[in-house]
Amino acid sequence: MAATNKRPSDWTREEREREERVREIRARESCEQTPEERLEETLRLSRFISELRRGLSDDVRTG
Amino acid sequence: MFEPDDLLVALTAANVEFVVIGGVAVGVHGFVRATKDLDIVPDPSPENLTRLAQLLEKIDAQHVGIEDFSPEEFPYDPTDPAQLAEGANFRLVTSHGPLDIMQWVSGVEADHAYTELAKQALTIRFREAEIRVCGIEHLRAMKKAAGREQDLTDLGELSSAKC
Numbered sequence: 001m002a003a004t005n006k007r008p009s010d011w012t013r014e015e016r017e018r019e020e021r022v023r024e025i026r027a028r029e030s031c032e033q034t035p036e037e038r039l040e041e042t043l044r045l046s047r048f049i050s051e052l053r054r055g056l057s058d059d060v061r062t063g
Numbered sequence: 064m065f066e067p068d069d070l071l072v073a074l075t076a077a078n079v080e081f082v083v084i085g086g087v088a089v090g091v092h093g094f095v096r097a098t099k100d101l102d103i104v105p106d107p108s109p110e111n112l113t114r115l116a117q118l119l120e121k122i123d124a125q126h127v128g129i130e131d132f133s134p135e136e137f138p139y140d141p142t143d144p145a146q147l148a149e150g151a152n153f154r155l156v157t158s159h160g161p162l163d164i165m166q167w168v169s170g171v172e173a174d175h176a177y178t179e180l181a182k183q184a185l186t187i188r189f190r191e192a193e194i195r196v197c198g199i200e201h202l203r204a205m206k207k208a209a210g211r212e213q214d215l216t217d218l219g220e221l222s223s224a225k226c
Contacts, residue, residue: 027223035091046065
């Protein structure tokens with residue numbers, strides 16, 4: 001959810017402030033969840049990424 | 064395939080006492096991100112290590128090679144409670160995916176990290192059971208001591224989160 005697609009070293013002051021604001025919003029949204037909800041989301045995301053990686057390697061094998 | 068929820072269910076169903084550290088703990092404390100493995104610090108009591116060793120055998124735990132070290136070069140057998148009790152760390156792969164058994168951890172000054180971590184651990188509900196997750200100060204200390212790029216990113220994000 002980046003506010004700019006430039007590399008951090010190329011950010012202007014305004015872009016740096018926008019990125020910081022995005023980070024603050026994400027942090028606040030995450031903190032509005034309970035620890036139990038964050039645990040479940042972390043587990044779900046980790047499993048999902050693992051499935052994606054597996055699918056990627058299957059594609060390479062069959063391709 | 065990494066099935067961290069199934070790993071946690073298997074651990075709690077086997078009545079293994081442990082504290083979760085690593086990427087899953089980072090998520091619980093406010094920076095939700097994917098992680099490649101489940102890191103746990105087990106209670107070092109002989110009864111608990113026996114339960115853990117039995118579970119590790121059941122879920123087909125095997126050493127993972129690291130760079131030029133092959134799995135066969137790691138001498139300790141994590142499915143033997145006596146060898147687990149020697150206090151080493153184990154990087155394993157199981158039928159539910161990667162599982163790191165950590166008994167000493169950089170950033171936590173104690174012979175048995177569990178004893179220290181348990182003092183500040185959060186107890187949270189997970190499915191039909193409860194699990195313990197290391198406290199934020201211990202998590203920060205471990206991340207600072209590890210100092211890899213991901214650890215430094217986690218430290219920055221955890222500072223923003225302040226949950």
